[in-house]
Amino acid sequence: MSVEIKLSRSNRTYRPHEPLQGKIITKFPSSVSHRGIHLTVNGSVNLQVRGGSAGLIESLYGVLKPIPILKKSIEVEPCGKISAGTTQIPFSIILKHKEEDTKFYETFHGANINIQYLLTVDVVRGYLHKSLSATVEFIIESELGGHPEKPVSPEMVFFYITQDTQRHSLLHELKSGGFKVSGRICTQCLVGDPLVGEVTVEASAVPIYSIDIHLLRVESIMVGEKIATETSVLQTTQIADGDVCRSICLPVYVILPRLLTCPTVFAGPFSVEFKVTIVVTFQTELYNVQPKSDPRAFRKWVAMESLPLELVQSQ
Known part of the structure; x- marks a missing residue:
């Protein structure tokens, strides 16, 4: 019994104005009833200060409060049943609409700064059963409009x-x-x-x-x-x-x-x-x-x- 997310692009790289598309793949030995399949997108900047990069007072802060970038949820399917075997459920999420002014930072994994975007699927089951979940990281590149065209020479x-x-x-x-x-x-x-x-x-x-x-x-x-x-x-x-x-x-x-x-x-x-x-x-x-x-x-x-x-x- 497993649930996984497979994105439409093998490099998992998207720009904010592009739809995040893919498939939810379930593998069950028998049919399973559920109370909804939900997708959640989370983007945040996680900050931490270590003793080596600050004084004693600053190091006491440790992990700082994350800076939220994005959080969206959609319902892929309402209550229903998933058949036995392998099932593929397509999805598509709009990360940023034209009228939104949300600032997207590019994906980055540093020592103290971590800019990360995660996509999570939850197959909600009854009170007596634990929800089935899976998470995958995708990479965000900056939007086109805010950057110069490629220079002729560095x-x-x-x-x-x-x-x-x-x-x-x-x-x-x-x-x-x-x-x-x-x-x-x-x-x-x-x-x-x-x-x-x-x-x-x-x-x-x-x-x-x-x-x-x-x-x-x-x-x-x-x-x-x-x-x-x-x-x-x-x-x-x-x-x-x-x-x-x-x-x-x-x-x-x-x-x-x-x-x-x-x-x-x-x-x-x-x-x-x-x-x-x-x-x-x-x-x-x-x-x-x-x-x-x-x-x-x-x-x-x-x-x-x-x-x-x-x-x-x-x-």
Whole structure:
């Protein structure tokens, strides 16, 4: 005896103005009477503040009250009976009517901010029987009208990394010998497109161990009169392994994780931003003995450059 929801699209991705369609599939060994089959759509922004991203007073708030986005219910079938075997019941729900001004945020799963849309089916039975339920998550992308058309080319920013651009202490051999890594990288791109750019090692007295691209998310939550902000690494991509040849252009091509990213959001009680960090690790004896648990930590044998990354949705 089971109930499940199968949406019309395999990627479960919809825009607010599009109907949410699919089928309710029931599998019963014998016919079952019910008092109605109901569908409920829930969308909300769930916020939490952890001790690592705020002070003692802010951390006491813990999980904050969710911000509701959407809640709709429809009756798919009135009281009746479902036959034995497999039965498919089609449904269609309008998420947003033209006259409604509900603000839909794109689906996002972060460390402290979770924007989620759920569809739940309930087969209501008698008082002596427990209702049969099933829930599925679907993905919301922003509406077309609020975003620019796809740009011809991504916005590129030039950067360079030397011993003079670092705000943390470096090993003596790095400061005395010197190094220079230059390149350009995209700082505004579409959520569905890869992050592109290029990196060139122009000079380095110390051999290079690796060059990595860190994708960071910056989540900010308004707690009382303060803002609790936490930055976390959501993806690391290695673009060079070993002491690369000098003056050779290395391409950067990073696929963005869809559910862990979304268009940059600046809402009242919360915001979601992103950064991209180019990290150059040098070959030293300390590299093998020091802990590497946090890739954002400043280390004497590492040079880095961080740039803001704006993600947008296109038509």
